[in-house]
Amino acid sequence: MPGLYLHIPFCRRACTYCDFHFSTSLGTKDRVLKAMARELEERAPGFDNGPLSSIYFGGGSPSLLEPRELEALLDRVRRLFTVDPEAEVTLEANPDDITAGRLAAWRQLGITRLSLGTQSFREDRLRFMGRAHTAPDALRSIDLIAKAGFRSWTIDLIYGLPGMDRAEWDEQLTIALDHGMPHLSAYCLTVEPRTALAHQVANGTVVPATDTDTAAQFDRLMDRMEAAGFLHYEISNFGLPGHLAVHNRSYWTGAPYLGIGPSAHSFDGRTRRWNVAHNVRYAQGVEEGARYWEEETPSPLERTNEMLLTGLRTTEGVVLSGLPVDVLEEHGDVVRRYVEQGQLVHTDGRIALTRTGKHFADRIASDLFLVP
Numbered sequence: 625m626p627g628l629y630l631h632i633p634f635c636r637r638a639c640t641y642c643d644f645h646f647s648t649s650l651g652t653k654d655r656v657l658k659a660m661a662r663e664l665e666e667r668a669p670g671f672d673n674g675p676l677s678s679i680y681f682g683g684g685s686p687s688l689l690e691p692r693e694l695e696a697l698l699d700r701v702r703r704l705f706t707v708d709p710e711a712e713v714t715l716e717a718n719p720d721d722i723t724a725g726r727l728a729a730w731r732q733l734g735i736t737r738l739s740l741g742t743q744s745f746r747e748d749r750l751r752f753m754g755r756a757h758t759a760p761d762a763l764r765s766i767d768l769i770a771k772a773g774f775r776s777w778t779i780d781l782i783y784g785l786p787g788m789d790r791a792e793w794d795e796q797l798t799i800a801l802d803h804g805m806p807h808l809s810a811y812c813l814t815v816e817p818r819t820a821l822a823h824q825v826a827n828g829t830v831v832p833a834t835d836t837d838t839a840a841q842f843d844r845l846m847d848r849m850e851a852a853g854f855l856h857y858e859i860s861n862f863g864l865p866g867h868l869a870v871h872n873r874s875y876w877t878g879a880p881y882l883g884i885g886p887s888a889h890s891f892d893g894r895t896r897r898w899n900v901a902h903n904v905r906y907a908q909g910v911e912e913g914a915r916y917w918e919e920e921t922p923s924p925l926e927r928t929n930e931m932l933l934t935g936l937r938t939t940e941g942v943v944l945s946g947l948p949v950d951v952l953e954e955h956g957d958v959v960r961r962y963v964e965q966g967q968l969v970h971t972d973g974r975i976a977l978t979r980t981g982k983h984f985a986d987r988i989a990s991d992l993f994l995v996p
């Protein structure tokens with residue numbers, strides 16, 4: 625079932641590792657929100673894929689919007705689209721924006737799921753990452769959310785930080801689990817080009833973690849989460865039964881989704897479209913009726929590679945007969961090799977990563993890529 629993504633491109637400050645599209649100046653907020661409302665109006669009629677099963681406010685930092693601004697967007701969505709009564713409605717939130725009053729307001733608006741950008745419960749790590757919140761904010765917010773009565777909630781944590789050891793990573797997971805967290809997204813710190821972190825690494829002030837350390841932390845993550853009863857349903861995602869994220873699954877399974885706002889991506893099952901990652905150029909494009917997006921229709925071969933990359937990250941893996949191009953004909957030897965090495969399973973026409981294979985998901989997918 626289809627999903628709707630709304631990108632709120634504003635943050636209080638720039639985290640050192642982040643390469644998402646956002647601005648720390650709120651000067652264009654009203655203009656961008658108005659343009660998003662208009663984009664919704666213009667694109668809703670062409671998005672005819674059945675009732676929405678998920679609505680996702682991402683960014684950026686959607687939690688810095690006033691509840692009335694979120695309400696205006698949600699009202700418009702509900703007027704323009706048929707929304708499944710059980711739809712998942714997620715709001716990404718930062719710990720420094722969490723108050724009991726805001727949580728109550730968000731629930732009132734129909735937000736069913738909160739995604740909290742915790743990243744770490746330690747002050748030194750939060751300062752290192754340039755986060756706007758403090759360690760007490762992280763603890764206080766998770767406490768409040770656990771009691772707020774949302775249908776589900778999740779937190780993000782980052783491992784693979786320079787110098788992180790097993791005791792530190794264990795402590796982070798223990799704090800999260802002790803608060804009854806029903807879902808976790810855990811990401812390994814990556815050094816993205818043109819970020820402050822990339823600059824720090826280049827000038828030698830930061831030494832990235834070793835592959836051995838990050839692999840050990842990923843193993844520990846899987847052990848702890850499995851022992852706590854979580855399903856490891858995607859490389860970076862763990863959920864208790866009944867708490868697996870609906871929205872992200874549309875990205876992994878090839879379901880159609882509509883992306884609204886600067887830099888937002890859309891896929892209608894055939895064509896991909898992405899809006900310009902610039903707040904003023906986006907708003908101007910919408911206001912003037914000029915083109916503010918690019919699009920492309922992936923070839924069957926490109927679509928196959930995309931499906932391998934995303935599908936292999938999931939527990940279900942990839943149904944080979946569902947791929948536009950026959951991968952076994954091209955790369956049967958590669959599949960056999962990874963099966964022999966214990967990194968892939970190939971049963972009932974499906975390939976999926978083993979626990980060992982999860983360490984090498986991107987490499988295995990790229991070895992299976994089809995080359996024109």
Ligand code: SF4
Binds near residue numbers: 636638646683
């Ligand atoms: S709050 Fe999120 S989107 Fe904003 S800079 Fe930090 S990581 Fe990036």
